[in-house]
Amino acid sequence: MVGTRAVAPGPVDDDLPDHDQAVMARLFGHAMPDWSDRAAVAEFAVAGAEILGDDPAAARTRAGRVWDRTPGADPAVHLANQLGTVFARLDCAPRWRGRLPDLAVPALVVHGRRDAFFPVGDAEALARAIPGARLLVLDDAATALPDAAADRVAEAMLALG
Secondary structure, X not given: OEOOOOOOOOOOOOXXXXXXXXXHHHHHHOOOOOOOOHHHHHHHHHHHHHHHOOOHHHHHHHHHHHHHHOOXXXXXXXXXXXXXXXXXXXXXXXXOHHHHHHOOOOOEEEEEOOOOOOOHHXXXXXXXXXXXXXXXXXXXXXXXXXXXXXXXXXXHXXXXX
């Protein structure tokens, strides 16, 4: 699990840190792109990366890869594929948190220390909720997993056994 919280999707529980409200206002305050325009979608990803402290060039590349593997040109499909991991405004049942103690597989929770979207405390709570889970906090990472961390993450995954 990378960059999430134990209650996603849904509103934050009282014992968990919430999103930084200034970051959220900036992130959700800028206009949505024309989802049928690849370049506009890439620029939207760049703007989001800059707000979140991620690498804008990597965000542009990632948005392009997602765009290129998305079949068809339906703007709604492109929106869903580009923003598919944004659950902050959803409230679904059953909630994940109550089911986490039932997991019986090795789990690695990876989180960026500079993540302005989900504070590190969310990752700590998630790791505590999953039996035997390990937490790997990447000091130089924000919201997106940087390519430079791939070896470290792979080593941690292999160490799970």
